[in-house]
Amino acid sequence: MELKHLGYDNVFFDLDTETGFGAGRFQPQLEDALEQCDVVIVLITDAPSGTLARVDSDGGRFNMTSTETMKEYARLGRVDYCAVEIERAIVADKIIIPVYESKHGRSWMGEQMTHLKHLTIREGSTHPHIWK
Numbered sequence: 001m002e003l004k005h006l007g008y009d010n011v012f013f014d015l016d017t018e019t020g021f022g023a024g025r026f027q028p029q030l031e032d033a034l035e036q037c038d039v040v041i042v043l044i045t046d047a048p049s050g051t052l053a054r055v056d057s058d059g060g061r062f063n064m065t066s067t068e069t070m071k072e073y074a075r076l077g078r079v080d081y082c083a084v085e086i087e088r089a090i091v092a093d094k095i096i097i098p099v100y101e102s103k104h105g106r107s108w109m110g111e112q113m114t115h116l117k118h119l120t121i122r123e124g125s126t127h128p129h130i131w132k
Contacts (some may be wrong), residue, residue: 003017010037027081040089042082044100044112067115 012033034040045066055062059078061069066082073080083099089096100109 010107030085032120034085034088034094037094039097040085041097041099044098044109046101046104053093065112067112071115
C-alpha cells in the first residue's frame with residue numbers, strides 16, 4: 001500500500017486478497033506477474049513458512065530461515081519456490097531488492113547471504129531445480 005501511495009502503479013503482493021492473485025494455480029500466476037514487473041522485493045525472513053506439525057515432512061522449514069530453506073532444499077534436491085522466483089528474476093535481469101526486519105541487524109543479513117553464496121544459477125534456466 002505504501003508503494004502505491006508513493007505513486008507506483010503496478011504493485012502487488014502475492015498473498016494479498018486485494019492486489020494478489022485470484023483463484024487457481026498460484027505458481028503460474030506468480031511467474032506471469034514476474035514477467036511484467038521491473039523490480040522484485042524479496043523478503044528475507046527468520047521463519048519462511050511451514051508448521052510444526054509438518055516439520056518432519058516439509059524438510060524442516062519451521063526451523064529454518066528463508067535462506068537456510070533455499071540451501072537445504074537444494075541439498076535435498078527439492079524445489080523451493082521462493083528460490084525459483086528469485087532465479088527467474090535474476091535470469092530476466094530484474095532489479096532485486098532484499099528486505100529484512102531491522103531487528104535482526106546487518107550481521108544477521110550477512111550471515112543469511114552466506115547460505116546462498118555457494119548456490120549457482122544456470123543462465124537462461126527454466127528448470128524448477130535451480131540451485132546446485
